[in-house]
Amino acid sequence: MSETLKYFVVNAFTTRAFSGNPATVVMVPQNFLGDSESDAYVNYFQKLSGEVSNVETAFVLPPDQHKTDYRLRFFTKSKETTFCGHATIAAAHVLSTEFNFPSDHIYFSTKSGVVVVKCANRKQFELDLHPTLPLAVAPFDTPAGIQQVWDALLPALTSGSKAKKELPPIAPPSHPSLPPASIVYHESSMNLILVFDNVASILRVSPDSLELMDAVKKTLGSMNVHKVTITGSPKIIAQQAINSTNKNTPLIANTASVDEEQHWRKYHFVTRLFAPWIGITEDAVSGATHAILAQYWRSIPAGKRLKNKKSLLCFQPSPRGGEILINIHGERVGVAGEAVTICVGCVSSTLSKL
Numbered sequence: 001m002s003e004t005l006k007y008f009v010v011n012a013f014t015t016r017a018f019s020g021n022p023a024t025v026v027m028v029p030q031n032f033l034g035d036s037e038s039d040a041y042v043n044y045f046q047k048l049s050g051e052v053s054n055v056e057t058a059f060v061l062p063p064d065q066h067k068t069d070y071r072l073r074f075f076t077k078s079k080e081t082t083f084c085g086h087a088t089i090a091a092a093h094v095l096s097t098e099f100n101f102p103s104d105h106i107y108f109s110t111k112s113g114v115v116v117v118k119c120a121n122r123k124q125f126e127l128d129l130h131p132t133l134p135l136a137v138a139p140f141d142t143p144a145g146i147q148q149v150w151d152a153l154l155p156a157l158t159s160g161s162k163a164k165k166e167l168p169p170i171a172p173p174s175h176p177s178l179p180p181a182s183i184v185y186h187e188s189s190m191n192l193i194l195v196f197d198n199v200a201s202i203l204r205v206s207p208d209s210l211e212l213m214d215a216v217k218k219t220l221g222s223m224n225v226h227k228v229t230i231t232g233s234p235k236i237i238a239q240q241a242i243n244s245t246n247k248n249t250p251l252i253a254n255t256a257s258v259d260e261e262q263h264w265r266k267y268h269f270v271t272r273l274f275a276p277w278i279g280i281t282e283d284a285v286s287g288a289t290h291a292i293l294a295q296y297w298r299s300i301p302a303g304k305r306l307k308n309k310k311s312l313l314c315f316q317p318s319p320r321g322g323e324i325l326i327n328i329h330g331e332r333v334g335v336a337g338e339a340v341t342i343c344v345g346c347v348s349s350t351l352s353k354l
Contacts, residue, residue, distance in 0.1 A: 004346050006344070008025045010093055013089065014337070019321055022054045023057065026347075049075035049076065051347075053077075056084045056086070057087070058088065067107065070091075073110075078278065083115070084288070086284075088110075090339055092119060097341065104118060118334070123338060126335065131295050132186070134184035137185050150182075150183070182195045186292050189226075191225075199234055202272060207274055212228060227273055227275040227277070228274045229272070231272075267314055270316065270317055271314065272318060287335040294333050310328055311327050324336070
């Protein structure tokens, strides 16, 4: 069977081309499909994802249930994933701006369940999520266990060639208002989260992928980890400095200027994410992870100033960088951002030749 499919390369969580998080969105028409769960189709989706060279590809398929508008399947270059936040935003952007989707809400069915995206004036797209809290579990549910994991992972986090060697060594967080569990785990996303108490350390991190995977395997054994996230809250750090006996405590140690310090102070938290287990050296901007972290930061004692906030402004300082607005709706979280279409193309495939 031969078919031409239209695809779009989209930068999500940005208003500027070549920043934010890139995703390819492939429109799959009804007449292309046989059994989309068959090995032939899955093989095709996987090969095409590797060919288009973006971190994540979203395939927009006809709905498989009457209460949804479309079905989404997500593939990295190496495997299928159950959900991807920025690729969902990218798909909503394409449907809204390129295909004039008539409603301001798009309902997608995914392997993680039904996901809703709110489209505001075909410009801002808000992903509606209900994240669970990450937890402190063994072996990092005791002070000794926490220290053991930090000791094992910190060298791997600065083993890459891009690590900024001029900065002092990264150290585990020590401020008393941070939670004792400075390491938590989010089971459903298989995400190991390390909580830092300074932004400089977050900026310095540059892991070697193989060393990071090896350190996690040796330290955490059978724990299923597909991602390592590092996060810190400039708002909380700044408040700690105000409350400190040393009023001159900098928000960011070893940064170049007061202007840089003020730049970070406007964000409620900053985050970086590394997922070599699924073929992603560093995620440019992760919507789903920010939803989890918004609930985490609002739940801890140090985050009491964030608890009553209706929105949180966040930044992911990856090489591409991206800004995310988190809107709080009770127990649900809206992950909002804009998107830019970079290019449009067509791809032809003959399934019998795969």
